[in-house]
Amino acid sequence: MALERYSRQMLFKPIGEEGQAKILQSRAVVVGMGALGTVVANHLVRAGVGHVRIIDRDIVEHSNLQRQILYTEEDAARNLPKVIAAEKRLKKINSEVLIEPILSDVNLDNAEELLVGFDVIIDGTDNFLTRYLINDVAIKHGIPWVYGGAVSSRGMFATIIPGKTPCYRCLFPQVPQGLGDTCDTIGVLSPITDIIGSFEAMEALKLLVGAETNPNLDQLDIWYNSFLQMDISEGHDPNCPACVKHEYEFLDRTSDKQIVFTSLCGRDTVQINPRQKIRLDFSETAERLKKSGKVEMNPYMLRFSPNEDITMVFFLDGRVLIHGLSDPVQAKNYYAKYNG
Ligand SMILES: [Zn+2]
Numbered sequence: 001m002a003l004e005r006y007s008r009q010m011l012f013k014p015i016g017e018e019g020q021a022k023i024l025q026s027r028a029v030v031v032g033m034g035a036l037g038t039v040v041a042n043h044l045v046r047a048g049v050g051h052v053r054i055i056d057r058d059i060v061e062h063s064n065l066q067r068q069i070l071y072t073e074e075d076a077a078r079n080l081p082k083v084i085a086a087e088k089r090l091k092k093i094n095s096e097v098l099i100e101p102i103l104s105d106v107n108l109d110n111a112e113e114l115l116v117g118f119d120v121i122i123d124g125t126d127n128f129l130t131r132y133l134i135n136d137v138a139i140k141h142g143i144p145w146v147y148g149g150a151v152s153s154r155g156m157f158a159t160i161i162p163g164k165t166p167c168y169r170c171l172f173p174q175v176p177q178g179l180g181d182t183c184d185t186i187g188v189l190s191p192i193t194d195i196i197g198s199f200e201a202m203e204a205l206k207l208l209v210g211a212e213t214n215p216n217l218d219q220l221d222i223w224y225n226s227f228l229q230m231d232i233s234e235g236h237d238p239n240c241p242a243c244v245k246h247e248y249e250f251l252d253r254t255s256d257k258q259i260v261f262t263s264l265c266g267r268d269t270v271q272i273n274p275r276q277k278i279r280l281d282f283s284e285t286a287e288r289l290k291k292s293g294k295v296e297m298n299p300y301m302l303r304f305s306p307n308e309d310i311t312m313v314f315f316l317d318g319r320v321l322i323h324g325l326s327d328p329v330q331a332k333n334y335y336a337k338y339n340g
Pocket of ligand 1: 167169170171237240241242244
């Protein structure tokens with residue numbers, strides 16, 4: 001029987017055969033394939049979600065292996081993009097579902113194109129701005145989404161259903177200034193990302209089978225053993241720009257919320273995303289850059305180190321990640337100097 005592989009979750013009454021049939025026909029998109037995203041995608045693909053789109057903008061690094069469960073030392077050594085490494089692994093786990101890797105940043109130019117048409121959006125990002133952007137797309141198009149975040153030994157998650165629950169902006173009305181605590185400044189433990197990612201995947205599966213989701217914003221600390229449930233059912237902000245006024249500031253090019261030069265979440269990395277889309281010629285670029293430093297490449301990215309401290313990772317669409325600095329002005333200078 002073809003459904004044999006799902007027998008144990010079909011024996012669970014609230015899912016059953018009917019729920020499994022829904023899962024097999026569902027479409028889910030996971031934004032960010034770091035610690036949370038890899039856990040989420042692993043569960044969804046094993047559960048049989050028919051179409052799983054995975055989106056990430058970065059490559060696998062050795063410091064990811066402690067918690068990003070789909071990747072191996074070989075993926076890091078080969079500088080594979082996370083989505084390519086994840087697709088390879090996920091296809092081995094379940095060859096019967098469609099796994100669609102998208103090597104891209106999610107920004108206002110492509111967010112609707114990348115996220116609309118899915119039954120659920122799951123947050124595997126590491127930054128507030130992308131979450132507000134996901135929230136705008138979700139509210140505008142009526143797509144439920146699951147928020148999750150983890151840093152240090154703490155994590156939290158909530159399920160946002162447009163028209164029913166408060167939205168992410170109701171819960172977090174102020175866009176945090178600066179970077180705050182991030183996994184690159186205070187670290188992160190693998191058991192907490194595993195747990196939060198698992199809760200997110202469970203909420204997504206509940207949404208897909210039409211079951212009741214968690215009405216709380218849950219907060220956990222895996223080291224100090226605390227578990228806090230905040231009932232958010234009355235948490236609507238009567239003046240919420242997103243779910244009340246339907247003003248989608250994070251999708252609005254004229255809004256002051258837009259930035260071209262995004263400093264990534266506390267990572268000593270700046271991303272430069274040129275407004276004009278291009279198709280970068282890797283061999284030509286490699287030829288040119290070889291004179292100024294070390295160049296490595298694969299079909300997905302070109303990695304260039306002009307000195308010991310700085311590494312620039314070029315992608316085919318012209319996007320560049322500059323590792324080793326956090327000042328956007330300095331990053332712009334490197335970009336201008338080496339982008340030709
Ligand atoms: Zn709201």
